[in-house]
Amino acid sequence: MFSSLVYSIAAFSAAALVIVVAGSLLAKWADTLADRTGLGEALFGVLLLAGITSLPDFAATLSAAMDARPDLAMSNVMGSMAVNLVFLGIADIVYRRANLEHAAASDVNLLLAALLIVLLTLPILAIVTPMPAQWVVHPVTPVIVGAYLFGLRLVHHSREKPMWFPRMTHQTVADKPEKRPRGQTMTVWIGFITMALITGVAGWVLMEAAKHIADQGGVSDTLVGGILTAIATSTPELVTTIAAIRLGALTLAVSNIFGTNCFNMLVIAAADIGYSGGAIYHDMASVQMTWGLVSILMTAILLLGMLRRETYGIGRIGFESASVLLVYIGTLGVMITAS
Structure with a gap:
């Protein structure tokens, strides 16, 4: 598709930019639809926004x-999951009023973290x-x-009949759908779906360009997938x-x-498949x-943080966010050295 390394890099950059722009619009419309549908931020983030922002991946x-x-396929998706967890640490730095995991306390988020592990x-x-003979896919795939x-x-049941409630504090921001005008809901849905399709196409273009970058630039699939495409396809998150x-x-931010x-x-x-x-x-x-393995470790650390619910932390950054950032940086150094 791309005749030179320069064209490949240009296509990669353009696709990444499209994903960034579309992602910013998705968040705005997702917040509106979460209220208008009555699903709430947590459930809308799990059922719809999460799937949409995963389309590039x-x-x-x-x-x-x-x-x-x-190697390129699996390093991309596995690297993306690690990057996504780092984004929670970055989000905690951005949110200055309190520790994000404290303010966004939710039984749904706890369940999602445990499910992810x-x-x-x-x-x-x-x-x-081992894979049985004559099987087209590995037996673990349908189990996943x-x-x-x-x-x-389980998440839906917890939302409908919660058996665990976070202790409400002055810093806690409850997930309560706001009453918004019902007009032009269809317009919001159309915009939401349009941006979803655009991010999916951009993700495909991005990976095609990444293949050529790996081939023409002499970079391993592991490095390209685990770092370059993983970060680019995760920008919507x-x-x-x-x-x-x-x-x-x-x-919505955490459940996403x-x-x-x-x-x-x-x-x-x-x-x-x-x-x-x-x-x-x-x-x-x-x-x-x-x-x-690193994603399991980082998720477990964030789960500890959500249970501990440290109000501020050093520099208003929770211990879990700082730990996740350090783990990722350390892993990144090891992966680059190994490649």
Whole structure:
């Protein structure tokens, strides 16, 4: 598609810019639709916004898997999940009134964090689990899909009949849908869906450009996928999270990150289905699972932070946010050195 490295970089940059612009609009319309539909920020973030902001990852990862490049596909989606968790740390720095995990306390967010830890263990188990003869996909792949759907059921049930409530403080921002005018809701939906389609197409273009950058620039698929495309395809999460915070939709900001990472597990399942060489878990380099293990560690740290609910922390940054940033920076250094 791209005849030179310069064209590839230009296409990559243009696609990333489109994703950033579309992501900022998605956050604004998502906050409006969360109120108008009555779903609330947490549930809307999990059911709709998370899937929409994952479209670039979905398009990019599936494109690489169908092109028989398992390292590029898996490093992209696994690296994206780690980057998304870093974005929560950045969001905590942006939100100066209190620790973000304290202010956005929600039973839904706790459930999503726990669900993510469960889901992230499954691809790691798939590496050491043999694939039966004549099977088209690895048996762990349908388990991932089933576990995700069961997790959504738990989240919905918790939303309808919560059995756990956060202690309300002056810094807590409750997730209560606001009453907004019902007019022009269809216009908002059209804009929301349009931006969703644009981000998906941009994600596919971005990965096509990334393939050529890796080939023409002599950079490994692991490095390109785990860092370059992972950060680029995750920009919708950063943009929508920061935009949601500025709109005061804190629960939407946090649930979007955890919901997106949970949805990304379906992206992994799709990559295994789209990969024609057998089980994608067996053909990728084992280093790809480093991002998976690091994501489990970072999610567990954030879960501890949401349970502890530190009000401010040093410099109004929670210990969990600082720890997540340090873990990611350290891992990034190791991955660059290893590549």
